[in-house]
Amino acid sequence: MDEYEYWHPLHETMPRPQIEALQLVKLRAAVGWALTGNGLQAELLRSAGVTPNSLESLADISKIPFLTRDAWMESQCAAPPYGDLLAAPPESAIRHHLTSGTTGRTPIRVLDSMKDWEWIAEMWCYAFWGFGVRPADRVFVAFGYGSFIGFWGAHYACEKIGCLVLPGGSLTTEMRLRQIVELGATVVCSTPTYALRLAQEARRLGIDLPAGPVERIVLSGEPAGSIPATKRLLESEWGAKAADTAGMTELGTIMMFECAAQPGGTHVIEDHFLEEVIDPDTGSPVPYGTLGERVVTSFGRGFIPLLRYRTGDLVTRVPGSDCSCGRTWDIYHGGIHGRVDDMKLVRGTNVYPRAIEAIVREYPVVDEFQVHLYTAEGIRDEIEVLVELTDPGDRKVLPELATELAKATEGLRIDVRAVEPGTLPRFELKARRVRDERTVIGTGAPL
Ligand SMILES: [Zn+2]
Structure with missing residues (x-):
């Protein structure tokens, strides 16, 4: 039963009323903290008259105005390079990152502190540990290690767990495959698309992946990690189990992961994020089982307060009890279904x-x-x-x-x-x- 252990047993199995009580305490603290500054997030709170004391229950979160990507971009354009979002002086940052920009939009730029990176890695630890990755594992990270945040947090999480990390930056696909086999990688981190490409290249090179050392693939970066047919294909091509995760540059890390029980969806990391699912047209909450847009509030990042951020991601939320692993954290069934503007x-x-x-x-x-x-x-x-x-x-x-x-x-x-x-x-x-x-x-x- 080792693989069903939790990274943080207390929080991951907390009864719902306690999770919600914890979230309310953290939400009030986040609002109070945002209000100590004069940035975009503080302006939004003041315009709506929201203070920590005005939040008596979690439902009161609806008093907080949504933060949109457009507002973030406007702020970034008006006050480059980071906009009026930082809650700490830039001198205390240790890292600059930006969104991948593959959608042709201007990238969002962010800064993080040492403490933020500790937290960013911690969030990824929930995913790796929950999927059964342990200190004896050797983790190959098939990622370019550039300014896009990508698998950076995964790299540090695996170090934190005690794995041997094999950074696959600036290598060709063939070199990556050869390292995976020669160094005996038991875990590979990749986007679903690139994991398929690695498998195609392996076939061309005559490398038999299912006979190789890889036991687990940790996916991120694209919604396809939870599309059943894509996942089945990946698992058969690699002869390994594949688990989905999803994160955002705006958060600095992942906010959901698939556990070893593979329930066909991803658990939301509910002790560090408060996720709402809304009707994208009306902004009203939708019930369990209904497709809607994710809205995220983050409790962890010390450089950028983020309250009720409209993500544009489409999800269907179901109760955590739908999974057999024992976590009480709710699940996004089928992971992220795409984006509101994909249609x-x-x-x-x-x-x-x-x-x-x-x-x-x-x-x-x-x-x-x-x-x-x-x-x-x-x-x-x-x-x-x-x-x-x-x-x-x-x-x-x-x-x-x-x-x-x-x-x-x-x-x-x-x-x-x-x-x-x-x-x-x-x-x-x-x-x-x-x-x-x-x-x-x-x-x-x-x-
Ligand atoms: Zn589970």
Whole structure:
């Protein structure tokens, strides 16, 4: 039962009323602390007249105005490089990081202190320990170690646990694979997309991953870590168990992780984050089991207060008791389902990239894919899925794949076209598989 042990047994199994009492104490402290400054977060609180004493129950959190990414960006543009968000003097920082910027937006920049990094690593410890990683493990981190925050916290967490950490920065994919095998890595940290790419490269090199040393893969950086078909594919390609985690640069660390019981979702780290799920249009809370937008309040980072931050992530919250591991922390079933702004309107039908990936990954003969949207005849929306096949002889699966895609998108006709191997982009971080080249969006009669 070793793998079902907890990193922090008291907090991870705390009865709900106690978790909520702890959150209320921490929420009041966070509000009081934010109000000692004059930054953006303090301004929002003052504008709404919120003080620690005005929060009598957790429901009173609704008195606190939402903090949005737009407000953060405006502040950063008005007072570069960090905006009016820091709650400590920049001289006391030890590290600068920024968002990956893969979505083409201006990156958010952050600073952290020594104490913050201790906390950042601690949050990742919940995930590694909860997934069964122990001091004897050798952890290979397949990550570029640049200014994007990525797996930095994971690196320090594994040191803290006492693992041997193998930093895989600035290595080619082939060199990474050779190190994984030669150094006997038992755990690999990677994005889901890059873990698949490593598996493809291993096949090309004649490396038999399931026969190799890797027992666990810790995923982060993309929602795909909780898509069942993607995960099944990863687990069979590697002959290892895969667990999802998710974090944000805005928090500096992860706020959810999948435990060793693999409940098909991720536990929220509820002693350090207060997560709400709201209707993105109305801002009102939605009940358990309903898809909504995550709103996060962080209790841990000392450099940046973060209260009710609108993440844009879509999640479905279910009670922690749905998992057999004994944690009382609630679960985001299926992890992060994508983003509020991911959805594409095609000929009047809503298309979610995640739904397409969930179908495509049922076909292991597809090495890589891309969703391509374009305007036909100057007016009509078209959508096609371009696929690279492991073997050109596998083309016979394409009509079936097209049928399955149509079923998953209310009958929308989606063409599936094979392209030459090596023509679609490969990703190490945050894959971007949707190419929207439409000149007119969302028009054209349903076909
Ligand atoms: Zn669990």
